[in-house]
Amino acid sequence: MNTPTHSAPAQIRIFDTTLRDGEQSPGCSMTPQQKVVMARGLADLGVDIIETGFPASSQSDREAHALIARDLRDTTLAVLSRCLPGDIETSLRTLSASARPRLHLFLSTSPLHREHKLRMSREQVLQSIDTHVRLARGHVDEIEFSAEDATRTEEDFLHDAIAAAIAAGATTINLPDTVGFTTPEEIRAMFERAIAKVAGADRVVFSAHCHNDLGLAVANSLAAIEGGARQVEGSINGIGERAGNCAIEELVMALKVRNAFYNLDTRIDTQRIVPTSQLLSRLVGMPVQRNKAIVGANAFAHESGIHQHGMLRHRGTYEIMQPQDVGWPSSQMVLGRHSGRAAVEQRLRALGYWLEEDELKLVFEQFKALCERQRVVGDADLQALMQDAAVSDGYRLASMTISDVGSRANALVELSDPDGNRIAETAQGNGPVDALFGALSAATGVQLQLESYQVHSVGIGADARGEASLSVRCDGEEYEGTGTSKDIIEASALAWLDVANRLLRQRRVEQQEVAAA
Structure with a gap:
């Protein structure tokens, strides 16, 4: 990995765009209230910057930012804005409630976008960058400028655009792979050359925003880091436009697991990655594919x-x-x-x-x-x-009788022991189940402390059976047992014997292992 030539933070900043670019994923829109819940999860996760939305695009985004800004006072909150005076004014009003605001300006720089989307010349693009970054910087200290479609922009013009943004007051320069077109080698070199050649590059933080159209978003983001980027933009579960964004959870764990190689880390509380992923999945109703790295059900x-x-x-x-x-x-x-x-x-x-x-x-x-x-x-x-299974070394229930004795219940059980002998015992209890378990304990010699007990129906109609489930404690360990029968009291006896037989079998095996040693 090449060492960047500019002064950089010791850690990689994580710029989360789940609430903005991620929400643009078809079917993933969120209400303002849902965005607040997700923003809290992101703040707990430890992301450095949360991009809450695109205020000029909807009232919903403006409302969401206001609610989030009221809640989160220690996290930098960013909003996206085109290089248009009206957009900037709307964004500034939205940011006014933020304790730590950032305005994220973007303008396309590639020849394809200049000709067909903007219908602007090189000179007009550079003038727009200068004008609108200066306008924004007059109101907000943190200004991020994104050269949209940077990876398909002529290198000399990209350098001119970066220089113009820095001179006008930008504090972060984002070079997006907007359509997921580049490769790791190309994007690494793009960042290296821009940082080495552009005047004032040492005064700003360079950022990467990679899309996943070719499945290279995480790889390209890591390569950008090798080239000197010290902020990475992405989303939880990799959601976003088309094939999505760099998956934050994958990037973070790549840096952590391969720390000896990268010698860089993030502020992310990695133990909150899966809960945050599941929170997003619940909010937007988009399940995570089972084989997804880190957060998929099959990952481990x-x-x-x-x-x-x-x-x-x-x-x-x-x-x-x-x-x-x-x-x-x-x-x-x-x-x-x-x-x-x-x-x-x-x-x-x-x-x-x-x-x-x-x-x-x-x-x-x-x-x-x-x-x-x-x-x-x-x-x-x-x-x-x-x-x-035909395992013949346990106690089997031969018969049982439950009767009432005044205010108490009486149980008579007959068991077949592992040697085929019949054992009969009785016990009284506060109810039929309590008496039953007492009789079983007397017959087997196993003492179990009941922690919980439940019965429910399995199936419907005349063929329905009762299933008893219990949790017991023995010698400080907790065990669970189940039994099924058309009679729920018999099902309860089978559940109790399920645990007792396992305990007796376990003790016998342990004794044999000790003897063999």
Whole structure:
């Protein structure tokens, strides 16, 4: 990476345009109130500048900025404006409520835009830059000038436009790749030459705003940083015009994970990346693709048996960052047709099932058969397999009787133990379930402290079944169990035995492992 020739901040400034360019993405418009909620999320994330909108384009953008400015007093708030006196006046009125205002002026500089969009000559473009930057700077200290379509602008004229903006008082110079046309090598060189050759370049911060039309927005933004840019503009989840903008979460984590290479960082609280991404997704109703880097549901998910085996041995084999660092709770071992036995065993143990070798072999065969019928096997599927599996070393419910004894309930349970013997026990309780659990505890010798208990219907009509779910604590650890039956009391007994059998099996396996060691 080439060292920039101008004096630059130690960190990369993050200019977030989710509320302006991002909102221009079809279907992603937000109400002023939604923008306030998103702006708070961005401020908590730690972005340096929030671009709230384009005031001259709508009353909604002006209203949103006023609400945001009332809330956020420590974050720089920017608005976009064309180089037109009317736009600038509207933007200045909008910015008047901001504690830290920035006016973002833009004007096209490429020959294609000059001829077909502006119908202006080179000289007219330079005069407009000088006039309107000076007008704005007379009212606001922070002025950002963007040379729209900079990457398709003749280099000599681009340098003239930058020099004019700096001379007129611009404090930040943005060189956008407006249509996502450039490549990393080209944009790196563009920034290097502009910073080296333009008079006054050392007095301003250079910024990159890259679009993703060729899927290069993040790569081009990183290359711009290598060329000397010290501000990057982008959006959460990469939303924006057409194929979108540089995805802030990807750029930030590239700088963090590859810090030894870039030796630069940002102010972003990376543990808030996923919550911020999900907040935006909820507000605009646009889901994030599952394989999206950093914030996609599959970003830290592993299904391949080879990958899962490596992850179980050492996380670094297949992950270059911790999921917790970006706001995910943990990595996921997705169980499917490519998964191996080690991953299935690990997930079963996490659910509280400790199996011996022959039992695991049987359950794994059933797991593989299930994978032929469905793509992903979840925890509920594994628990159903365990209930259906021919594992013969647990207690089985043979019969039970519940009766009322005055103000209390009495339960009689008969169990079949792992050796096939019958055990009968009774207990009283404050209700049928309390009495039932007391009798089961007496029969098995397992003491469980009930934390929560729920029953609900599975299915409808005459075929509906009751499912009991409970959460218990034993020896300081929390366990969950489920049971299903047409009788909810029987379902409750099966849920209690689900936990008790797992605990007994776990203790036996641990004892065997200690003996073997």
